[in-house]
Amino acid sequence: MSETVIGIPQSFADAKINAERYADMYARSINEPDAFWADEAKRLDWYKEPTKISDVSFAKDDLHIRWFEDGELNVSYNCIDRHLPERAGKVALIWEGDNPAFHHSITYAQLHNHVCRFANELKKIGVKKGDRVTLYMPMIPEAAYAMLACTRIGAVHSVVFGGFSPDALAGRINDCQSEFVVTADQGVRGNKGVPLKANVDKALEQAPDVKAVLCIRHTGAQVPWVEGRDFWHHDLALEVDAKCEPEPMKAEDPLFILYTSGSTGKPKGVLHTTGGYLVWASMTHEYTFDHREDDVFWCTADVGWVTGHTYIVYGPLANGATSLMYEGVPTWPGPDRCWRIVAKHKVTTIYTAPTAIRALMREGDEPVSKHDRSSLRLLGSVGEPINPEAWRWYHEVVGDKRCPIVDTWWQTETGGHLITPLPGAHELKPGSASFPMFGVQPALVDTEGNLLPDEGAQEGNLVLLGSWPGQMRTVYGDHQRFVETYFSTYENMYFTGDGARRDADGYWWITGRVDDVLNVSGHRLGTAEIESALVAHELVAEAAVVGYPHDLKGQGIYCYVTLVAGLEPTEETEKTLKAHVRQEIGPVATPDVIQFSPGLPKTRSGKIMRRILRKIAEGEYDKLGDISTLADPGVVEDLIEGHKIST
Ligand code: PRX
Numbered sequence: 001m002s003e004t005v006i007g008i009p010q011s012f013a014d015a016k017i018n019a020e021r022y023a024d025m026y027a028r029s030i031n032e033p034d035a036f037w038a039d040e041a042k043r044l045d046w047y048k049e050p051t052k053i054s055d056v057s058f059a060k061d062d063l064h065i066r067w068f069e070d071g072e073l074n075v076s077y078n079c080i081d082r083h084l085p086e087r088a089g090k091v092a093l094i095w096e097g098d099n100p101a102f103h104h105s106i107t108y109a110q111l112h113n114h115v116c117r118f119a120n121e122l123k124k125i126g127v128k129k130g131d132r133v134t135l136y137m138p139m140i141p142e143a144a145y146a147m148l149a150c151t152r153i154g155a156v157h158s159v160v161f162g163g164f165s166p167d168a169l170a171g172r173i174n175d176c177q178s179e180f181v182v183t184a185d186q187g188v189r190g191n192k193g194v195p196l197k198a199n200v201d202k203a204l205e206q207a208p209d210v211k212a213v214l215c216i217r218h219t220g221a222q223v224p225w226v227e228g229r230d231f232w233h234h235d236l237a238l239e240v241d242a243k244c245e246p247e248p249m250k251a252e253d254p255l256f257i258l259y260t261s262g263s264t265g266k267p268k269g270v271l272h273t274t275g276g277y278l279v280w281a282s283m284t285h286e287y288t289f290d291h292r293e294d295d296v297f298w299c300t301a302d303v304g305w306v307t308g309h310t311y312i313v314y315g316p317l318a319n320g321a322t323s324l325m326y327e328g329v330p331t332w333p334g335p336d337r338c339w340r341i342v343a344k345h346k347v348t349t350i351y352t353a354p355t356a357i358r359a360l361m362r363e364g365d366e367p368v369s370k371h372d373r374s375s376l377r378l379l380g381s382v383g384e385p386i387n388p389e390a391w392r393w394y395h396e397v398v399g400d401k402r403c404p405i406v407d408t409w410w411q412t413e414t415g416g417h418l419i420t421p422l423p424g425a426h427e428l429k430p431g432s433a434s435f436p437m438f439g440v441q442p443a444l445v446d447t448e449g450n451l452l453p454d455e456g457a458q459e460g461n462l463v464l465l466g467s468w469p470g471q472m473r474t475v476y477g478d479h480q481r482f483v484e485t486y487f488s489t490y491e492n493m494y495f496t497g498d499g500a501r502r503d504a505d506g507y508w509w510i511t512g513r514v515d516d517v518l519n520v521s522g523h524r525l526g527t528a529e530i531e532s533a534l535v536a537h538e539l540v541a542e543a544a545v546v547g548y549p550h551d552l553k554g555q556g557i558y559c560y561v562t563l564v565a566g567l568e569p570t571e572e573t574e575k576t577l578k579a580h581v582r583q584e585i586g587p588v589a590t591p592d593v594i595q596f597s598p599g600l601p602k603t604r605s606g607k608i609m610r611r612i613l614r615k616i617a618e619g620e621y622d623k624l625g626d627i628s629t630l631a632d633p634g635v636v637e638d639l640i641e642g643h644k645i646s647t
Pocket residue numbers: 260306307381382383384385386407408409410411412413433496497498510512513519522523524
């Protein structure tokens with residue numbers, strides 16, 4: 001069967017980047033990188049234009065990554081003030097509430113007013129340049145105001161996803177010694193309240209250094225209150241004025257920290273800096289989405305994830321775009337909610353995750369087709385490999401075969417897109433992330449670290465050979481961990497943790513993580529985190545967690561648990577442990593399956609053989625490989641017998 005290739009539609013014939021331009025620009029970005037990036041940096045307004053463009057070494061003992069080092073700029077100025085002469089009345093943010101009756105638009109002039117006031121409120125509660133401010137927010141415009149207000153005064157934000165538990169929040173507050181928290185009384189998703197302020201209060205029992213909490217009244221719910229520590233945003237707003245000069249920042253000053261899971265240990269604080277990140281956010285938003293002035297751009301991610309940072313807030317606003325922020329869930333109050341939003345706000349570009357596409361696909365075609373989608377011109381996918389079935393449905397049913405799909409591969413660490421088709425430049429192959437963004441040099445290595453030939457079809461581990469401006473600079477407070485995690489597996493290369501193949505036409509296909517990181521409904525989770533939550537429970541002696549293919553979530557969480565001696569598992573135990581993980585980390589980490597087993601497969605030196613556990617969870621009993629090195633091969637039979645999913 002010949003491979004499906006979808007041509008470039010006529011509507012993208014005049015795209016900013018066509019095939020020829022892509023080839024020229026890509027070649028220049030690799031052959032004359034400093035000249036290329038000096039030009040791209042001009043997309044921003046600088047107080048001081050950079051003359052030193054890059055200074056990078058991926059060598060383990062001299063790791064440093066610096067871009068535009070002597071430049072000075074301010075992110076909120078670039079996302080707001082500089083648009084005012086031409087776009088003061090243009091809508092910057094469209095907010096669509098969980099309840100479809102609630103929605104409003106914020107112009108660039110209004111955004112300026114809100115952000116300046118917010119910045120002054122932060123100053124009033126004691127925030128200074130360089131301080132870390134934790135944001136634990138629902139999807140409301142104030143989340144964007146708070147982020148931009150931090151950047152305006154040079155504070156470093158750390159947004160913690162509102163679905164994380166108080167424990168997880170406390171860990172993240174303490175890790176970056178954040179003394180300030182911004183939150184709301186409650187979030188709302190699918191008509192249910194999320195007790196954000198109450199969670200903050202619980203978290204602060206374990207984070208005693210927090211001096212002030214700024215709280216937004218969103219639903220009006222009663223919330224716990226600590227006089228002297230807690231402040232209402234609407235009260236402070238009355239006390240501050242709407243003038244706040246942006247603070248000139250050095251390009252390499254920290255911009256934000258965002259925690260993400262790795263294969264070992266606690267989540268790491270990925271640190272992004274000011275100049276390089278914003279150039280990358282702006283450039284990728286413009287080229288990948290072929291951004292046009294009258295676009296209505298809807299990225300469905302939460303601002304708690306990097307996708308929300310780069311493609312709800314920083315990329316679109318740096319480009320003077322209209323960005324839609326949706327508070328709720330895709331299927332409430334009905335399965336057609338997303339398409340209702342598209343019709344209502346005349347959305348031109350949707351950017352969402354395969355897990356959402358699969359969930360919507362289940363609802364059938366009718367909820368989609370009954371709404372006018374003629375405004376749509378481009379569709380995007382992010383977060384996990386997209387299966388061909390979901391890709392086709394998205395293309396044929398949602399996009400009426402008119403709209404190209406940009407399948408964008410990237411990571412929290414990369415700041416923005418690294419491998420993606422550009423809609424006017426590349427024919428599409430369903431499921432392929434296609435080609436590298438400017439300046440990005442992907443390559444494949446075998447398990448020994450040998451580079452595979454850069455021609456012809458190849459498959460291996462995905463590495464990046466050089467830096468790009470949006471690259472993370474360090475793990476906050478633990479530079480050695482940065483070195484170990486990304487630059488120690490293969491010498492002089494950034495290791496992505498993903499596997500990939502490149503086909504004979506040069507298209508890249510991401511095959512998924514090759515380490516112990518799970519991708520559950522597009523959320524990134526470390527197996528180690530879930531294991532440590534499980535073993536922290538008094539009933540559990542030992543636990544091992546692996547992923548398995550899940551129709552809707554992409555990957556599900558499969559836990560093997562050995563209880564302390566003498567305990568017999570019951571349904572109740574299973575429920576207790578699921579609830580425990582949920583409470584320790586958050587609902588996204590709730591185990592799908594818990595299999596109790598008296599033992600785990602271990603080598604004679606005591607190492608758990610995860611390869612075997614993965615194969616059993618996947619139901620691939622005939623692919624267990626060599627089990628003769630196990631201390632007790634009999635364990636395997638017990639595990640197969642106890643396997644919980646029908647295959
Ligand atoms: O495995 C890759 C997968 O998501 C991981 C990064 O997760 P996170 O840092 O949470 O960022 C998600 C948003 C960028 C990657 O290592 N991933 C992301 N996008 C794709 C993908 N896998 C396949 N195709 C993609 N388009």
